[in-house]
Amino acid sequence: MESLSAASYQALYLLFTGDSALWTIIGISFSVSVRALLYAAPFGILTAFLLAYFSFPGRRLLVSVFNTALSIPAVVVGLTLYILLSKAGPLGDWRLLFTQDAMILGQIFLCFPLLVAMAHSALQASDRRAWETALTLGASPLRALLTILHETRFGLIGALVASFGRIIAEVGSSMMLGGNILNYTRNIPTAIALETSKGSFAEGIALGLVLLSLALFLNILLGQVQGKGEVIQ
Amino acid sequence: MYKKLRLLISLCLLWSLALAALAAPLRMATTTSTQNSGLLDILLPAFQKQTGIEVHVIAVGTGKALKMGRDGDVDVVMVHAVAAEEKFVADGFGTDRIQFMYNDFVIVGPNSDPAAIKGAQSVAEALQKISTSQARFISRGDDSGTHKKEQELWKAANIQPEGSWYIEAGQGMGKVLQMASELDGYSLTDRGTWLAYKGKVELSLLNEGDNKLSNPYGVIAVNPAKHPETNYADAMKLIDWIGSPTGQELIRDYRLHGEPLFIPLLLK
Numbered sequence: 152m153e154s155l156s157a158a159s160y161q162a163l164y165l166l167f168t169g170d171s172a173l174w175t176i177i178g179i180s181f182s183v184s185v186r187a188l189l190y191a192a193p194f195g196i197l198t199a200f201l202l203a204y205f206s207f208p209g210r211r212l213l214v215s216v217f218n219t220a221l222s223i224p225a226v227v228v229g230l231t232l233y234i235l236l237s238k239a240g241p242l243g244d245w246r247l248l249f250t251q252d253a254m255i256l257g258q259i260f261l262c263f264p265l266l267v268a269m270a271h272s273a274l275q276a277s278d279r280r281a282w283e284t285a286l287t288l289g290a291s292p293l294r295a296l297l298t299i300l301h302e303t304r305f306g307l308i309g310a311l312v313a314s315f316g317r318i319i320a321e322v323g324s325s326m327m328l329g330g331n332i333l334n335y336t337r338n339i340p341t342a343i344a345l346e347t348s349k350g351s352f353a354e355g356i357a358l359g360l361v362l363l364s365l366a367l368f369l370n371i372l373l374g375q376v377q378g379k380g381e382v383i384q
Numbered sequence: 385m386y387k388k389l390r391l392l393i394s395l396c397l398l399w400s401l402a403l404a405a406l407a408a409p410l411r412m413a414t415t416t417s418t419q420n421s422g423l424l425d426i427l428l429p430a431f432q433k434q435t436g437i438e439v440h441v442i443a444v445g446t447g448k449a450l451k452m453g454r455d456g457d458v459d460v461v462m463v464h465a466v467a468a469e470e471k472f473v474a475d476g477f478g479t480d481r482i483q484f485m486y487n488d489f490v491i492v493g494p495n496s497d498p499a500a501i502k503g504a505q506s507v508a509e510a511l512q513k514i515s516t517s518q519a520r521f522i523s524r525g526d527d528s529g530t531h532k533k534e535q536e537l538w539k540a541a542n543i544q545p546e547g548s549w550y551i552e553a554g555q556g557m558g559k560v561l562q563m564a565s566e567l568d569g570y571s572l573t574d575r576g577t578w579l580a581y582k583g584k585v586e587l588s589l590l591n592e593g594d595n596k597l598s599n600p601y602g603v604i605a606v607n608p609a610k611h612p613e614t615n616y617a618d619a620m621k622l623i624d625w626i627g628s629p630t631g632q633e634l635i636r637d638y639r640l641h642g643e644p645l646f647i648p649l650l651l652k
Contacts (some may be wrong), residue, residue, distance in 0.1 A: 200392055209397040237566060238586070239564070240568050248566050248567075249566060249567060251565055265638075317620070330553055330555065330563050331553055331554040331555050332551050332552060332553055332554070333525055333551075333552035333553075333554060334552075335551075337554060341554070342554075343553040345526055345555075347448075348444060348445045348446045348447075348526060349445055349447040349448060349526060349527040350445070350450070350451030350452075351447070353525075
């Protein structure tokens with residue numbers, strides 16, 4: 152058995168010598184997931200705001216729907232979009248299957264429910280009087296909305312970080328929709344799956360380390376943003 | 385009370401240990417395409433009926449199958465990658481290798497055949513036409529037996545496949561056929577997977593028969609000198625049985641979707 156330490160050592164070597172194949176994969180992962188988050192964020196936060204601040208028929212049901220959608224497996228999202236985007240499917244003419252756009256689409260659907268659910272609970276905890284006060288003082292609804300978002304920024308950033316964490320580490324839908332094409336749709340998770348199937352564990356570990364350090368970095372960042380890691384007095 | 389409980393627990397432990405020792409199955413690593421062909425579902429039950437040995441099949445890519453053999457995680461390996469098999473034996477990880485059957489690879493592509501490879505005299509000519517017309521080609525790109533074969537064929541045709549038309553998928557054969565169908569591309573596939581998928585994809589068989597497309601299968605015992613804990617005795621029983629007339633005839637008579645798939649090599 153090739154020892155874990157030897158594989159890890161080789162993994163670090165690959166990372167720090169700037170192995171171009173490895174860094175291309177890392178670049179694709181980030182570019183796809185950041186774009187997915189950028190598309191999802193405005194709509195997700197706006198939806199959460201509407202759910203938290205306005206009462207309309209079916210609101211409670213909608214909240215339950217988003218909470219349920221949190222546990223939809225990535226492969227199910229992947230499969231559904233695959234069927235829709237396939238040549239034989241209703242959206243086949245778009246010719247999106249096995250492109251980065253298809254991966255982005257999948258990741259948007261994956262992070263949207265999480266984004267809405269977390270942003271919703273952050274906004275629910277905010278003080279409604281801030282909204283009303285802002286409006287009474289003559290602020291436009293948009294200006295008032297920005298005030299609320301600023302008030303709840305820590306919770307909202309937490310929602311964004313958690314959503315990013317979900318999509319950057321996700322393998323099921325990326326594999327199905329992107330097709331794991333070298334230098335195009337091969338991202339960190341699908342590359343790990345491939346390297347493991349080839350028996351080259353060092354590359355797999357190297358990419359795993361990138362994901363792990365990213366998670367650590369994001370959590371430290373989140374801790375810094377959210378009250379600078381202070382203990383409640 | 386506690387005494388009785390302790391006795392009961394020790395009896396249970398002994399019982400499970402005894403069961404484990406009696407029924408230690410033979411672990412065989414093989415490729416996904418071998419398993420998907422369905423041949424093992426005929427061969428292994430017949431082998432178990434004759435010898436009482438149960439075989440646990442772990443289906444992975446060729447690279448991983450051989451790695452599992454190198455690491456002593458399995459007792460026997462059944463793959464189809466001649467060069468890699470020879471290296472595996474030469475490096476001392478495998479022993480008693482036999483080549484016991486072959487099937488063949490075929491080139492499939494879009495029904496419209498944009499590179500006009502149908503009627504090409506050789507596989508080299510077909511690949512030449514694909515690369516000069518820059519028609520899409522979907523490669524396995526996963527270091528599997530089929531991927532290695534494909535690389536050999538490009539090399540033999542003196543072509544360096546690269547460019548936006550050459551897509552390295554890094555996935556299994558079935559998935560690659562689906563991608564070829566969706567992207568209107570060509571691909572090299574083993575006949576078994578092709579027969580299993582041809583009703584589900586919009587592709588046609590466009591080139592076959594060149595003897596370069598032959599795909600011999602080998603079965604190799606993991607060397608007990610490297611890994612004494614492996615089940616070498618049963619591995620040898622399986623290898624001998626596959627090479628015997630009983631095993632070889634089962635291989636010859638196997639049909640997938642009504643078509644013969646494998647040709648035995650050791651039938652006198």
